[in-house]
Amino acid sequence: MSVKHTLLALLYQRPMHGYELGKQLALTVSAEWDVKPGQIASTLARLKDANLVDYEVVPTDDAPDRKVYALTDEGLEELRTWYLSPEVRDYRLGDAFYVKLVLSLTGGPVPPEQVLMVQRRELYQQLHEVTELHRKADAQTELPWVLLLDSAIMHLEADLRWIEMCEARLPELKRFTPPKPEPKARGRPRRKVPQPEDQSAN
Amino acid sequence: MQVIRTEGLTRIYGDTAQPVYALNGVNLSVDEGEFVAIMGPSGSGKSTLLYLLGGLERPSSGTVWLRDARLDSLNDEALSRLRRTQLGFVFQFFNLIPVLTARENVAMPLILDGVKRDEALRRADEALARVGLSERGAHRPAELSGGEQQRAALARALVTNPAVIMGDEPTGNLDSRAGEEVVKLLRRAADEWGRTILLVTHDPRIAAYADRIIFLKDGQIVDENRLKGQGNADHIREQLGKVAIR
Numbered sequence: 014m015s016v017k018h019t020l021l022a023l024l025y026q027r028p029m030h031g032y033e034l035g036k037q038l039a040l041t042v043s044a045e046w047d048v049k050p051g052q053i054a055s056t057l058a059r060l061k062d063a064n065l066v067d068y069e070v071v072p073t074d075d076a077p078d079r080k081v082y083a084l085t086d087e088g089l090e091e092l093r094t095w096y097l098s099p100e101v102r103d104y105r106l107g108d109a110f111y112v113k114l115v116l117s118l119t120g121g122p123v124p125p126e127q128v129l130m131v132q133r134r135e136l137y138q139q140l141h142e143v144t145e146l147h148r149k150a151d152a153q154t155e156l157p158w159v160l161l162l163d164s165a166i167m168h169l170e171a172d173l174r175w176i177e178m179c180e181a182r183l184p185e186l187k188r189f190t191p192p193k194p195e196p197k198a199r200g201r202p203r204r205k206v207p208q209p210e211d212q213s214a215n
Numbered sequence: 216m217q218v219i220r221t222e223g224l225t226r227i228y229g230d231t232a233q234p235v236y237a238l239n240g241v242n243l244s245v246d247e248g249e250f251v252a253i254m255g256p257s258g259s260g261k262s263t264l265l266y267l268l269g270g271l272e273r274p275s276s277g278t279v280w281l282r283d284a285r286l287d288s289l290n291d292e293a294l295s296r297l298r299r300t301q302l303g304f305v306f307q308f309f310n311l312i313p314v315l316t317a318r319e320n321v322a323m324p325l326i327l328d329g330v331k332r333d334e335a336l337r338r339a340d341e342a343l344a345r346v347g348l349s350e351r352g353a354h355r356p357a358e359l360s361g362g363e364q365q366r367a368a369l370a371r372a373l374v375t376n377p378a379v380i381m382g383d384e385p386t387g388n389l390d391s392r393a394g395e396e397v398v399k400l401l402r403r404a405a406d407e408w409g410r411t412i413l414l415v416t417h418d419p420r421i422a423a424y425a426d427r428i429i430f431l432k433d434g435q436i437v438d439e440n441r442l443k444g445q446g447n448a449d450h451i452r453e454q455l456g457k458v459a460i461r
Contacts, residue, residue: 140423141442173419
């Protein structure tokens, strides 16, 4: 997700200065703002260069002058385009557990049944905790948090259903044997087969 | 305090030449006020286990204790009476009587047990209030949504104040929202009203409400997950709270 577009989206609400933007984001999405300090300022500078925002210098009594930023028409268009473009989900399906499961199918000190069981236990524990958090959350005052919890619940459910499916397919999965690699030729390269010119020399 | 205990519980179908072990030597114990989910693939024996625990079927061998009563040694009449007073059932397809109102459906177990009609209806109203159906008591099942019908069925299961509520896929016929309402009520029944809950389900989101999940396969318990008081909710809250913004 980009800082640039987040700032444009916030500025749609009203013009703000840099510090306000940082605070408003954390309050809106209710998440940890995992961004280096100074990044908002540098992003605003780039947005200004690209003519997506403009600023007004506002003098304040007991503090340095502030730059209050606002969207330009181009900025609004850019924001609209962003909202209308789908996002790529960034979770990796081929993760550590997937690799572990496949390897366990090829044989090892622990059978795949147990590998699945261990993972299932962990996932149910997490689903239980997230369900508890969901129960305690207030949909009126903590909506973004509730949405996040809903997402966590559904993804955990999907993971658990996949594990269930793997368990059901174990008999066929255990028949999997990976191919062995081709042996690599070693030593000096062999001489080429003699050409007709060579033979005539003998 | 243990409210349910089984030893070597076994149920065999078919003739002696080709017996099918629906349940094979299950040892289980459930404490008062516990919420236990029973899961497993089709044919794992989970419904058989529930019906044996609820006295709806008799085991081929092994014992089932409901408090001090040994279910497998009671005669049909005693078993029937025990089911009416100590156990409440909720099924996937609600099983309400279509020609009776919700209120009358809920009052039915009391009336069958000899309670006077007025008193039975009064207690039915109390049970309906507990499940949030006070305004809907005069309606017939056909006039209620799926979720409302199941909550009426739950009220009916609760009206006799049984020690144990048993559910066989009670949310199987409900959408997510309605299913969540039902399982939350079951959770309250355990936390606030001291009932012991036994739930057969194949829905992970429903099972996650339990204190413990028992996994069956081929008629045997293959795993048990204790969920209550194990994990670290703060850690998860922290993890989820970090939104990736670059």
